[in-house]
Amino acid sequence: MLVRSEIDSNLSSGPFGSYELLHEDHDTFLEGRAWAYHLESPPKTALTSPQVLARISQRMNHDLTGYDLPWDRLSPMLGETAERWTSPAPWLDGHPVWTITDWADADARQLLSLMREIFRFSAFDGEFQAGSVSSDDMAKVRRACSILQEAIPHISANTLPLVRLLLMPDTMVPSWHLMQIPESIGIGQTFLRQASDLVIAESILHECLHEKYVQLRLVRGLLASCYTDDSSPGVLLPWTLTQPRKRIFKVNRTLSTLHVYAHLTAFHAAVLETPELVEHHPEASARIRLNYERGAYLSEALSWREISNHLGSDGDHLHKWLESNALAPARKLARDREIGLRPYPTERWSRRELVSA
Amino acid sequence: MTETQTSIRIAPISIKGRYFLFAQNPPTVMMVDAATAVVAQLLDQPQSDTSACREKYLGITGRRGVSEEVAGSQFDAAVTALRAAGLTRLTDITPGGNLNPG
Numbered sequence: 001m002l003v004r005s006e007i008d009s010n011l012s013s014g015p016f017g018s019y020e021l022l023h024e025d026h027d028t029f030l031e032g033r034a035w036a037y038h039l040e041s042p043p044k045t046a047l048t049s050p051q052v053l054a055r056i057s058q059r060m061n062h063d064l065t066g067y068d069l070p071w072d073r074l075s076p077m078l079g080e081t082a083e084r085w086t087s088p089a090p091w092l093d094g095h096p097v098w099t100i101t102d103w104a105d106a107d108a109r110q111l112l113s114l115m116r117e118i119f120r121f122s123a124f125d126g127e128f129q130a131g132s133v134s135s136d137d138m139a140k141v142r143r144a145c146s147i148l149q150e151a152i153p154h155i156s157a158n159t160l161p162l163v164r165l166l167l168m169p170d171t172m173v174p175s176w177h178l179m180q181i182p183e184s185i186g187i188g189q190t191f192l193r194q195a196s197d198l199v200i201a202e203s204i205l206h207e208c209l210h211e212k213y214v215q216l217r218l219v220r221g222l223l224a225s226c227y228t229d230d231s232s233p234g235v236l237l238p239w240t241l242t243q244p245r246k247r248i249f250k251v252n253r254t255l256s257t258l259h260v261y262a263h264l265t266a267f268h269a270a271v272l273e274t275p276e277l278v279e280h281h282p283e284a285s286a287r288i289r290l291n292y293e294r295g296a297y298l299s300e301a302l303s304w305r306e307i308s309n310h311l312g313s314d315g316d317h318l319h320k321w322l323e324s325n326a327l328a329p330a331r332k333l334a335r336d337r338e339i340g341l342r343p344y345p346t347e348r349w350s351r352r353e354l355v356s357a
Numbered sequence: 358m359t360e361t362q363t364s365i366r367i368a369p370i371s372i373k374g375r376y377f378l379f380a381q382n383p384p385t386v387m388m389v390d391a392a393t394a395v396v397a398q399l400l401d402q403p404q405s406d407t408s409a410c411r412e413k414y415l416g417i418t419g420r421r422g423v424s425e426e427v428a429g430s431q432f433d434a435a436v437t438a439l440r441a442a443g444l445t446r447l448t449d450i451t452p453g454g455n456l457n458p459g
Contacts, residue, residue: 021371028368032379033386035366219370219377221388225441 003333004151004273007266010325012154016216016318019158025219030059049086049098052164052183054079059182081107090142092149095161099138099168103130112169115186118178131170131189140192141166144201150277151270152205155263160204162211168192175203177210185211198271198280202264202287209263213256221312223252232310234356235301238346239294248356251310254298255319261295262326269330272337285339292330296343299323306355365401365447367394383443389435396435400447407436407450 011017027044034041042058043051057078082098085108089099100108109130116128148156165184174191178184185207192200216222234248249257268288271277277284301307302319311319334341346354366379376394378387389397395417399410411432418428440448 015372025370028370029377029386032366032368032377036379036381036384036386038381038384219388220372 003329003336004270007270007326007329008152008154011152011263011266012158014321015220015314016321017155017158019161022212022215022219023162026215029219046164047096049082050079052079052096052098053082053086056165056181056183060180078107078110081105089166090138091145091166092157092160097160097164097166099133099166101133103169111167111181115167115169115178115181118180119173124173126172127170128173129170131168133168133189137168137189137192140197140200141168141187141204143197144204147197147201147271147277147280148205148267151274152267155266156205159208159212159263162215163208175207177207177214179210179214182214183211196280196283198283198287202267205267206260206264209260210256213259216259216318217252217256220314220318222255222315222318223312224310225312227252227310227312233306235298235307236349236354236356237294238297238349238354239344251302251307254302254307255311255315258295258298258302258319258322261291261298262322264291265295265330266326269333272333272339288330288334288339289341292327292334292341293344295322295327296341297346299327300343301354304351304355365397365444367398378442380444382446385442385444387438387442389438392431393435393438396432397439397444397447400436400439400450405450407448 012019015021031041031044033039040058042055046052046055085100085102085105086098087101089097091097100111102108103112112128112130119128145156145160148160163183163185165181167184167186168189169186170190171188172190173186173188174195175187176185178186185204187200187203187207191203195203229250229252232250232252234250235254237247237249240247265288268284268291271280271284272288299319299322302311308316308319331341333339364381366377368377368379370376370388374391376389376391378389378394378397379385396410396414399405399413400407402410411429414432415425415428418431419425423431436448
């Protein structure tokens with residue numbers, strides 16, 4: 001039990017793990033930024049669905065994080081109608097999260113068309129429809145959240161509440177976090193209905209971690225003060241060479257992706273140490289290998305001088321924190337349980353091929 | 358959050374010695390260390406000019422046992438950071454409080 005409790009405790013505390021510290025700093029940031037730019041400050045208390053939608057639409061319109069795109073944005077008035085077309089989503093106890101149950105409402109359709117537009121901008125040209133969320137879908141999300149709470153109660157409590165809106169439209173896209181629609185995540189209905197409870201749990205954690213990183217990016221010095229994506233070198237993700245699209249991530253995205261894979265490695269390590277989740281152990285053994293090999297490769301890439309030069313002091317600390325609190329304990333557990341974990345094999349490529357200027 | 362007479366706000370972050378500095382002219386959001394936060398507040402005082410602020414800063418830090426050389430470097434680094442953020446109305450002030458057109 002030692003590795004599991006150590007992982008859960010370490011990854012849910014301190015400047016990178018604690019919900020409380022992050023949330024407080026983030027609200028201070030939002031309030032100050034609204035004042036500096038003469039904008040209305042997003043409501044701090046967002047418990048009801050109108051409050052949540054108002055907060056999301058205001059943050060969406062005001063986030064100046066470099067992700068602004070030139071489409072019509074969400075109406076700040078959207079929140080006023082939200083009671084008509086939302087309902088509570090199954091989530092962690094005591095943390096209100098909302099989901100959209102009636103996409104036919106004109107305001108809900110505004111949100112749907114915005115998501116469509118964002119996906120189209122990202123070159124996704126598949127179906128993206130409203131669909132309908134069934135009681136089975138809700139039950140599945142509830143079971144997935146139970147797995148997270150069972151395996152990593154503290155990490156879950158310090159990560160999931162950062163997300164306030166769970167969207168489940170009818171699409172083949174498995175799951176997503178859109179930086180343009182903050183504090184919300186999505187799970188496609190096809191994926192939700194086909195994937196196992198464990199994989200849905202992993203996806204929920206995965207997407208919520210993206211939101212956590214976006215907030216960390218705003219309130220911690222993760223990247224060098226002069227950092228821009230345009231001037232950043234790129235890291236090749238070698239496993240994408242066999243996929244339809246080769247991916248090269250800039251330093252910010254490399255750190256963000258490590259943040260996800262390191263946590264997912266930790267999650268599966270914790271599942272493997274939870275006797276109550278024994279039915280999920282075979283799948284967790286496979287998932288930990290995949291997440292570890294990618295996380296370990298990205299961690300190594302972030303230690304290369306031409307990449308690490310672009311990190312800020314907090315980014316450097318975050319990298320080391322993930323290495324020592326997520327990847328290292330997972331290696332220890334894997335040794336004890338004789339699960340082979342290794343970084344993604346890159347011997348066939350030179351550093352020049354893995355890092356682009 | 359501390360608001361000074363003019364238009365900057367300083368707010369502490371949960372990390373010790375780290376602050377947000379917000380300004381309206383030009384709209385600015387930046388993370389700063391304690392030294393930069395103090396320097397910005399000194400520069401934000403009415404009728405202040407850079408050299409007088411430098412003296413005040415050396416006085417404040419001197420009472421805390423910081424050497425003049427270290428404090429001087431801190432002050433210069435803070436002014437550079439504020440200038441880089443576009444807050445030249447704070448940093449480029451001649452004696453008498455007028456903006457330096459250069």
